[in-house]
Amino acid sequence: MGNKRWPAIIATPEMRSSYDTVIIGGGGHGLATAHYLAKNHGITDVAVLEGSWIGGGNTARNTTIVRSDYLLNASFGLKNFALKLWGELSQELNFNLMYEPRGYVDLAHSDGELEHFTIRANAMRLGGASVEILTGQALQDCVPELDLNSAARFPVAGALFQPAGGVIRHDAVAWGFARKASQAGIHIFQKTPVTKINITKDKVNSVDTPQGRINCRQVFISVAGASNQVASLAGLDLPIHSINVQAFVTEPVKPALKTVVNYNAGLSYISQTAKGEFVLGGASDGYNSFARRGSFARIEDVLARALQMFPFLSRLRLMRHWSGTADISMDGNAIIGQLPIDGLSINCGWGYAGFKATPAVGHQMAELLANNATPDLIKPFTYDRFANGAEIDDAGAGPYPWHH
Amino acid sequence: MSHVPDCRLPDGGLIDRNITLNFSFDGIAMQCYSGDTLASALLANGQHLVARSLKYHHPRGIVSAGLEEPSALVTVTDQYGSTPNLKVTEVVMRDGLTVTSQNNHPSLKRDYGRFLKLGGGALSAGFYYKTFLWPKHAWHKYFAPIIRNLAGQGRVDPTPDHAHYDKRRKFCDVLVIGSGPAGCAAALTAAQGGATTILIEQDHILGGSLLYSQDSIDGLNATDWAADTSEALHALSNVTVMTRTLAFGQYDHGLIQAIETGQDGDINRAIMWKIRARKIILATGAIERPVVFPGNDKPGIMLANAVCQYIRRFAVSPGTRAVVAVAAEEDRLRAIAAMQDAGIEIAAILSPGDQIISATGRLHVNAFTWKNDKGQRQRTKCDLVVWLDANRAYICPDGRKADISC
Numbered sequence: 085m086g087n088k089r090w091p092a093i094i095a096t097p098e099m100r101s102s103y104d105t106v107i108i109g110g111g112g113h114g115l116a117t118a119h120y121l122a123k124n125h126g127i128t129d130v131a132v133l134e135g136s137w138i139g140g141g142n143t144a145r146n147t148t149i150v151r152s153d154y155l156l157n158a159s160f161g162l163k164n165f166a167l168k169l170w171g172e173l174s175q176e177l178n179f180n181l182m183y184e185p186r187g188y189v190d191l192a193h194s195d196g197e198l199e200h201f202t203i204r205a206n207a208m209r210l211g212g213a214s215v216e217i218l219t220g221q222a223l224q225d226c227v228p229e230l231d232l233n234s235a236a237r238f239p240v241a242g243a244l245f246q247p248a249g250g251v252i253r254h255d256a257v258a259w260g261f262a263r264k265a266s267q268a269g270i271h272i273f274q275k276t277p278v279t280k281i282n283i284t285k286d287k288v289n290s291v292d293t294p295q296g297r298i299n300c301r302q303v304f305i306s307v308a309g310a311s312n313q314v315a316s317l318a319g320l321d322l323p324i325h326s327i328n329v330q331a332f333v334t335e336p337v338k339p340a341l342k343t344v345v346n347y348n349a350g351l352s353y354i355s356q357t358a359k360g361e362f363v364l365g366g367a368s369d370g371y372n373s374f375a376r377r378g379s380f381a382r383i384e385d386v387l388a389r390a391l392q393m394f395p396f397l398s399r400l401r402l403m404r405h406w407s408g409t410a411d412i413s414m415d416g417n418a419i420i421g422q423l424p425i426d427g428l429s430i431n432c433g434w435g436y437a438g439f440k441a442t443p444a445v446g447h448q449m450a451e452l453l454a455n456n457a458t459p460d461l462i463k464p465f466t467y468d469r470f471a472n473g474a475e476i477d478d479a480g481a482g483p484y485p486w487h488h
Numbered sequence: 489m490s491h492v493p494d495c496r497l498p499d500g501g502l503i504d505r506n507i508t509l510n511f512s513f514d515g516i517a518m519q520c521y522s523g524d525t526l527a528s529a530l531l532a533n534g535q536h537l538v539a540r541s542l543k544y545h546h547p548r549g550i551v552s553a554g555l556e557e558p559s560a561l562v563t564v565t566d567q568y569g570s571t572p573n574l575k576v577t578e579v580v581m582r583d584g585l586t587v588t589s590q591n592n593h594p595s596l597k598r599d600y601g602r603f604l605k606l607g608g609g610a611l612s613a614g615f616y617y618k619t620f621l622w623p624k625h626a627w628h629k630y631f632a633p634i635i636r637n638l639a640g641q642g643r644v645d646p647t648p649d650h651a652h653y654d655k656r657r658k659f660c661d662v663l664v665i666g667s668g669p670a671g672c673a674a675a676l677t678a679a680q681g682g683a684t685t686i687l688i689e690q691d692h693i694l695g696g697s698l699l700y701s702q703d704s705i706d707g708l709n710a711t712d713w714a715a716d717t718s719e720a721l722h723a724l725s726n727v728t729v730m731t732r733t734l735a736f737g738q739y740d741h742g743l744i745q746a747i748e749t750g751q752d753g754d755i756n757r758a759i760m761w762k763i764r765a766r767k768i769i770l771a772t773g774a775i776e777r778p779v780v781f782p783g784n785d786k787p788g789i790m791l792a793n794a795v796c797q798y799i800r801r802f803a804v805s806p807g808t809r810a811v812v813a814v815a816a817e818e819d820r821l822r823a824i825a826a827m828q829d830a831g832i833e834i835a836a837i838l839s840p841g842d843q844i845i846s847a848t849g850r851l852h853v854n855a856f857t858w859k860n861d862k863g864q865r866q867r868t869k870c871d872l873v874v875w876l877d878a879n880r881a882y883i884c885p886d887g888r889k890a891d892i893s894c
């Protein structure tokens with residue numbers, strides 16, 4: 085049990101002057117792509133360049149929720165594929181990602197909203213997911229801790245329940261993918277920010293880092309909150325806003341909540357970690373910022389809503405709160421695929437919803453990078469969909485990033 | 489426990505011996521005085537062992553006298569229901585509290601969770617990632633629920649909370665956080681210069697380190713100066729003094745968030761304050777740095793200024809025979825003087841450069857082992873270790889990296 089002789093999670097190789105493929109960003113998405121490049125395509129002439137440390141971006145700042153309850157085929161398809169992959173990844177990586185499908189409960193607060201949830205549930209069923217609409221006693225049995233009887237301002241009409249939804253240990257995801265990719269021979273460099281992307285005649289040829297230039301055939305950008313900044317190195321202006329999003333945890337207590345529950349009259353969601361802390365999050369702070377420092381107003385707002393679901397929370401105190409820069413596109417969905425520069429591709433726009441998709445993005449992007457052709461699951465997420473009018477707006481919220 | 493020893497010193501301290509308060513700890517009736525914190529109340533009753541650590545369920549005692557308390561967390565039940573994970577050092581005593589230890593089964597003294605430790609060395613960092621992996625789904629179905637039940641500290645009261653809480657705002661020219669000598673002097677000076685001033689203190693009285701100091705200011709002894717200054721501040725119309733108020737964060741554009749804890753008779757159990765000030769002065773003092781060595785988490789091992797505080801402010805003797813491992817000379821001399829005044833025997837005083845080997849004892853420290861500068865191994869019996877590091881003055885186990893499970 086001592087685990088005394090653990091080697092370091094990733095190797096520290098000498099940096100070569102040239103790689104076939106450079107992945108910018110050592111978050112979950114970039115590292116998953118590296119893993120699947122090696123595993124599915126045998127491609128290991130790859131460098132992952134991480135500006136700070138592995139998983140230090142949104143990957144280890146998120147609230148660890150995985151689920152696939154999306155209305156539109158494109159968003160559902162990718163996330164449901166991810167759920168299937170999550171179920172197998174601990175064994176595949178030989179690293180316990182602590183996937184706990186405790187069930188995801190999405191609360192509706194009016195009959196109209198519940199009807200809308202039912203449409204979503206039906207769409208999911210058509211896609212092969214298991215999902216239920218719960219009301220009354222059935223909902224109370226599913227979430228015994230939930231206060232359904234109080235005179236709350238927004239009473240609960242019912243819920244969409246996805247049993248396979250749940251939580252996964254987020255930093256384990258980054259380390260698990262990194263370890264496996266490194267074992268396969270892929271080079272991962274931390275503290276190596278890309279400062280320039282060099283392009284000649286509309287074709288990528290190298291990237292610059294403080295450690296030197298790296299020549300390469302293709303570059304994949306997967307930097308979440310820094311997407312605008314890195315894309316601008318290639319002269320691109322993305323339809324993305326960088327918005328502050330917060331999360332926080334209470335002190336640890338004995339198990340008091342099994343499921344993951346989301347409150348929809350203004351956003352507030354909650355789950356309890358294996359360690360006993362309640363993790364809470366909600367809507368974005370609503371303003372553009374790279375500061376990764378949140379406003380207290382949002383914390384109060386999220387907590388007030390959480391208390392309506394679970395009044396007992398008033399006795400607990402927050403231990404930590406933090407924030408991440410969410411990259412939110414004009415339709416609230418990701419932008420994945422090739423860019424109008426030869427050899428350059430991107431994955432961004434996941435905002436505060438991309439953790440769940442991590443293995444699916446990695447799987448699909450690896451296929452794209454290996455075959456130079458866009459696989460079906462990510463085809464709808466093209467960069468040019470905004471010009472073509474083919475938005476994927478699950479929420480129907482319109483072109484306002486902070487509404488998504 | 490049949491006999492509860494009385495560790496209260498016969499006189500001294502900023503406690504009101506005319507007002508006796510009753511409370512219970514794990515079902516045992518105890519008494520203390522008005523002015524006590526739960527920490528000093530427990531120590532006065534000889535109760536050092538108050539908790540079990542989160543992961544290995546090691547016995548844990550009271551290390552500090554302030555908010556930095558790392559391990560002495562308990563559940564406190566009052567008229568509002570029960571509240572888990574309160575630091576004993578932050579609970580101001582009032583009559584009728586029911587206090588229970590957490591995270592142990594069946595009891596604090598015999599806790600089965602400690603067997604987690606058996607079967608090998610410590611659970612290293614990353615242990616969970618490599619373990620409980622097979623067979624597929626076993627983590628979720630079998631291991632995670634077990635780990636969840638062992639983890640967590642207290643139990644949250646599931647009933648709705650009927651207490652009132654409020655949110656309020658304040659504005660001022662100068663906000664001073666912390667009411668030690670620096671904070672009190674700053675608030676007084678600002679106010680006398682005409683600034684609207686707020687002084688925030690998390691303790692229930694002003695004074696900070698003055699409350700257990702033997703120093704004098706302006707010819708007055710420290711506690712008298714604190715009392716006089718407190719009176720002077722209260723008398724000024726442009727000063728608002730907020731005790732029992734903890735400033736916990738500064739947000740964009742100088743917004744300070746603070747939480748005021750109500751006392752018996754208040755309508756609100758707590759008030760969340762949002763304070764905006766033109767100038768903010770942090771006068772929050774320092775937190776002592778502990779020394780890292782095997783066994784350093786045993787009950788009876790305490791920070792130097794905490795020991796001074798228990799003796800001087802609360803008139804409680806935290807032990808009978810002490811080993812002193814306090815690197816900073818001033819703090820060392822202060823701690824030794826306080827212990828001598830309390831009649832505590834000094835078993836040994838370590839010099840900076842000595843090599844600490846370990847503290848031993850099952851439920852309470854009973855011996856301390858170290859090597860002196862001549863390389864001689866020393867061991868002495870004790871029931872109190874007073875420690876404080878300064879720039880890693882003590883060499884910890886063999887200069888090797890210590891493998892310490894917690």
Ligand SMILES: Cc1cc2nc3c(=O)[nH]c(=O)nc-3n(C[C@H](O)[C@H](O)[C@H](O)COP(=O)(O)OP(=O)(O)OC[C@H]3O[C@@H](n4cnc5c(N)ncnc54)[C@H](O)[C@@H]3O)c2cc1C
Nearest residue numbers: 109111112113135141142143146147278308408438439440
């Ligand atoms: C508070 C919060 C809560 C969230 N909750 C959830 C949730 O419950 N469920 C969910 O599915 N999603 C959630 N998300 C979203 C999710 O975290 C992200 O969508 C996802 O983790 C993005 O992964 P990534 O690998 O693309 O990004 P990251 O993990 O951010 O990785 C990008 C990396 O790129 C690096 N980088 C940046 N610039 C450079 C450069 N110039 N050179 C080299 N490297 C660079 C960064 O250092 C970073 O490590 C949440 C996000 C936040 C902020």
